[in-house]
Amino acid sequence: MTTRFIEIMVGLFVVLGILALFMLAMKVSNLSGLTRSDSYEISAYFENVGGLKVRSPVTVAGVRVGQVTGIVYNSDRYEAQVSMRIGVMHDYFPIDTTASIYTAGLLGEQYVALEPGAEDDVLKTGDTIEFTQSALVLEEIIGKIVVKLTSG
Amino acid sequence: MVTATIQNLGHWTLSLFERMGRASIFFVRVLAAVPSTFTRPRLIIKEIYSIGVLSLTLIIVSGFFVGMVLGLQGYVTLVDFGAEESLGVVVAITLVRELGPVVTALLFAGRAGSALAAEIGLMKTTEQLSSMEMMAVDPIKRVIAPRFIGGIISMPLLTIIFTAVGILGGRFAGVGLLGVDEGSFWSQMQANVDLVDDVANGMIKGVVFAVVCVWIALYKGYEATPTAEGISLATTQTVVNSAFAVLGLDFILTALMFV
Structure with missing residues (x-):
């Protein structure tokens, strides 16, 4: 178990977590709703x-x-x-x-x-x-x- | 007889306070050691690997199945009211608010918490901790704090992954197997799940549970009686106490956040 392998796996883990958060924000809740600039x-x-x-x-x-x-x-x-x-x-x-x-x-x-x-x-x-x-x-x-x- | 009972009660109360005091002092010492640990990120990365990355399989598989069960059960109930389009909302709200943080914390306590307690307990039993002290290395800084930070970084990430995978599992069961309309599954979910009220509050729960679970595991390991029996007791108590703490805190947090 080299340090390199461990660091790559931890990096992937963090990326996976960020992707999941991104999915929760964009696909599950409505962050992509209307903003002040593109609505009246x-x-x-x-x-x-x-x-x-x-x-x-x-x-x-x-x-x-x-x-x-x-x-x-x-x-x-x-x-x-x-x-x-x-x-x-x-x-x-x-x-x-x-x-x-x-x-x-x-x-x-x-x-x-x-x-x-x-x-x-x-x-x-x-x-x-x-x-x-x-x-x-x-x-x-x-x-x-x-x-x-x-x-x- | 009566005196003995009262004496027992008094003894129990005093020892409860003593344990709470020890646990608090331990927590403060760990927190004090946290800043200097950040100067050695290698240690933290190694702990994130053994605490977080190695728990991933368990979390992803459990999340998918929990989501699928929610999809099936929700469908069976909702279809009676002709409201199966709301399945997405049911699955997402349940996972984001409650099941995501709580089930992740319980699995985490069983998978990583027990391992932490056993590891540190064995280090204490084999006098590795005292030898570190002999060499003027603070075991709190070298052993405990990296695990604490690693756990607190890992568990919220695991919570997010569990929740996201669970929603995909609910989609698989609802849309894939039972034929709920995919468009209304997602659009009703988006219309009813709020980023701050639901997702952010769920994440706050995840962070709180992370602190509690890791704290209990490290404290139980650090204070374990240095015998084989002591380590087994510490491991068991870690899982049991974490479960009680998580479920109790979940009730309080839910009452504060969502009522």
């Missing part, structure tokens, strides 16, 4: 965000274009303010774009779906989406059904 931020107000979380996806026509970066309650509007970061390659959203919160699958995670409008002006950094549709809350729907059944 817009926000939308929702009456109810349901189970939406920070880092939930933002999609257009089912294609992921960005992610939710913050959810805070705005006490002036009595609504939840959702900030979203969108990749710069998707900078063509008209200002009358609609934002809705949907659920992926029956029990899946919630996401923001954007539906482009028809105006010529497009959304820029700091703009707010005016047309929104809140998350469906199962209890509310059940409540409505119960009211309908009992009143009729």
Whole structure:
């Protein structure tokens, strides 16, 4: 067992460890997410965000274009303010774009779906989406059904 | 009778404090010897080889099988809810947060910790440590500290490798054998695993467990009774105490990090 052999093996060991860490960073977690330079931020107000979380996806026509970066309650509007970061390659959203919160699958995670409008002006950094549709809350729907059944 | 019981309790408490004190003093002495050891990297490299590189086979094989079992079990449960796309998240979160650090630490204690304790215990029994002292060589600096640094460098690396290989094992079982969609396996994983909250916290666990396991192994070897029986006792205690310490600490760290 020469020193040379031991040093080569230890070197390989360290390389293997770094490769594994690289895989955990790039492939398992989302380090390769959007950075400040290649994205812009817009926000939308929702009456109810349901189970939406920070880092939930933002999609257009089912294609992921960005992610939710913050959810805070705005006490002036009595609504939840959702900030979203969108990749710069998707900078063509008209200002009358609609934002809705949907659920992926029956029990899946919630996401923001954007539906482009028809105006010529497009959304820029700091703009707010005016047309929104809140998350469906199962209890509310059940409540409505119960009211309908009992009143009729 | 009552007095004897109370006396036993008192004796046990005092000896517990004595052992804790000895272990702490030992730890401080090792830490004090660490800086001067870095001037002799050859010693450290040799220890990384015997502690880390030689544990690689065990870690990689175990990691792959643990990941495969997670993939199979997760699939069986998730498919009932029609949520088998979440398999990637289940496998990755379980491995990154818990199983990676904990199983690596337990395997490490069994594979490398016991070897360290036995080696140092035998050095003490055959009076190699005292002969070093005779020659004015500090055994803490020459023998203990390089093993300490080697272990603390090796084990976090082994944890990372175990976790990565485990995720590949989960992918093999889920995507390869059971036919989960590969795209959603990875994309759901990426959407739900956070680099700081999950991966970095898991690595912190790995480092903490490394310090604890190596410390216990070196201390048990260094304080072993210099007989054949003493060495066997030290080896056993190393594995048992490491397992208790790792599992107990894991609960505390999880409570601090993820709740």
